[in-house]
Amino acid sequence: MSGDLNQLSKSLLPEYDHEMANTRRVLERIPDGRMSWQPHPKSMTLGRLATFLAELPGWTTTTLGQDSYDFEPADGPPFQPVTLGSRQEILDLFDANAAKARSLLAETADATFFQPWSLLRGGQTLFTLPKIAVLRDMVFNHAIHHRGQLTVYLRLNDRPVPAIYGPSADEP
Helix, strand or coil, X not given: CCCCCCHHHHHHHHHHHHHHHHHHHHHCCCCCCXXXXXXCCCCCCHHHHHHHXXXXXXXXXXXXXXXXXXXXXXXXXXXXXXCCCCXXXXXXXXXXXXXXXXXXXXXXXXXXXXXXXXXXXXXXXXXXXXXXXXXXXXXXXXXXXXXXXXXXXXXXXXXXXXXXXXXCCCXX
C-alpha cells in the first residue's frame, strides 16, 4: 500500500457507484399511486420497501460517522420507519443519501474502516464488526437484496424491470 490513506475507499467507490446507479434505475420504475400495494400481508408495502432502499445509503453515515447505533434506546424513542408518498420523494431521498454517502466514503481513511461498530437494541449489543464489514453487509449487500425484492414488486405491478447485471425480460 502506498502512503495514501484512502486505498479502501478507492476500491469501494466503483462498486458503490455501480450499485447505486442500478438501485436508482429500479426506484425510477416504481408506480406512483401504488405505495400501499403489497404482494402478501407479511410483506412490506411497495412504498415502504422503496423508501427503505432510499434510506439505505444513509446508513453509510451512521456506520462511518458513529461507533454504534441503538434502534430502541432506553432513553429515547425507538426507530420509526416512514413511508414516503411518491416516486419523486423517494428519488429525492435516495439521491441525497447516495451523494452524502459517496462523499463520506471518498474521504474516509483506511484505518476508520477497521474500527469496531456495534448495533444495539435497548443498550444490548446485538453484534460488533469492523466498519468495513458493516458497510458491505448492511449497506451494499442489504441494498442489493432489497433491490431484487423490489424488482419482483415491479413485475407483479406490470412495470418494466431494468437490466441490472444482464438483460431483463424488458431490457436487452
